[in-house]
Amino acid sequence: MVEANNTTVTLQVHRFTPRPERAERARGGSPFAKKSSPFGGGSDSAARRRPRGKQWVQEYTIPARPSDTVLDCLLTIKRTIDPTLAFRYSCGHGMCGSDAAAINGTPTLLCTATVRDWAKQPSTAPEVDDEGFRRTGDETANEPDVPAENVENNIPEGSLGVIELASLPGFPPQRDLIADIDPMLNQIRKLTPYLQADGVLVTTAEGKVDVFEYLQNPEQLAKYETLSNCIACGVCEGACPVYAGGDAFVGPAALIWASRFINDSRDTKAMDRMDAIDTADGVAGCQSVRACSRHCPRGIDVGEEMWQIVAKVRER
Structure with a gap:
C-alpha cells in the first residue's frame, strides 16, 4: 500500500x-x-x-x-x-x-x-x-x-x-544536534578494547600452526557475541543518570567493551581488565538504574550486562 x-x-x-x-x-x-x-x-x-x-x-x-x-x-x-x-x-x-x-x-x-x-x-x-x-x-x-x-x-x-x-544528553554539544562523544571514546580506549592473547602459536607434529587450537565452541562464543554488537553510539550513556562525561562514572559503554573481552575465552588479560574497572568511577559507580537498557539500537540488554560484570568483578 x-x-x-x-x-x-x-x-x-x-x-x-x-x-x-x-x-x-x-x-x-x-x-x-x-x-x-x-x-x-x-x-x-x-x-x-x-x-x-x-x-x-x-x-x-x-x-x-x-x-x-x-x-x-x-x-x-x-x-x-x-x-x-x-x-x-x-x-x-x-x-x-x-x-x-x-x-x-x-x-x-x-x-x-x-x-x-x-x-x-x-x-x-x-x-x-x-x-x-x-x-x-x-x-x-x-x-x-x-x-x-x-x-x-x-x-x-x-x-x-x-x-x-x-543533542545527545550527557555530552557537551558541538553544534545543533552534534554532541562531542570524545569523553566516551577516550574511556573505552583506556580499557584496551582489543583482544590480548598470549601470542604463542600452537603447532602440530609437522610444525604447522594448529588452527583448531583457537576455535571456540558455541557456549564460549555466546558469552560475548551479543556484546560485540556494540557500536559505541552513546545512547546508553545518554540515558544513564549517573554518567556525565566520565567524571564520576566510566559509563556503561566502556564497561560493555571491557566485559566483551573479559568473557572471551581467548583473552588472557581478564584479571587485569577487572582490576582496571574495579575502581570508584568503574563498576562501583553503577547505581543499577538500568536506564541504559532503553532503546539500545543493537538489542543489548545493557542493564543486565552491567549487573553481570559488576557481580563478576566483586566475586573474583
Missing part, C-alpha cells in the same frame, strides 16, 4: 551555535598557572565542560510520511530549507551509531526512529492542576477529548504531530 504524501510533521530542533574561541594571549598570564592538575583536570576536563554559545529552538514543518525516519526529515530540511542545520550521520541504517540524539527527550538513533513512532500530538489537558501540581498520565487518561479547534496552538489538520530534537 502506497502512503499518501499529503501529510506534514513539525520538528522542534534545539539548536546551538558555539561562541568563537578567544585567541590565546601572546604573552603575559599568571606565572602560577598550570596546564594540568594532579587531581585529574587538564584538557580532558576542559573538553567536558559545556561550551558557551547561542541556544534557541527552531521549528520546521515539512511534508512527511509516517514511514519516514527522523533522519529523512532532517535531510529534507538541510537540502531544501535550512543548510545551516547541523547533525551527524553516516550509514543511515543503524549500523554506525554516529547519528545518536535525543528524540522527545529519549536518546536513540535518528535513522531508525520513524515519524509514526515518535510524532506526538499536543496535550489537550493543562500542564498543572488547580493547586499547582504537575498532572500525570493517569490523571488525564480518562478525560474527554477536546476538539482540535479548541486547543490553543493546535497542530493543523493533516499534520502527523510534533517531534522534539536535541
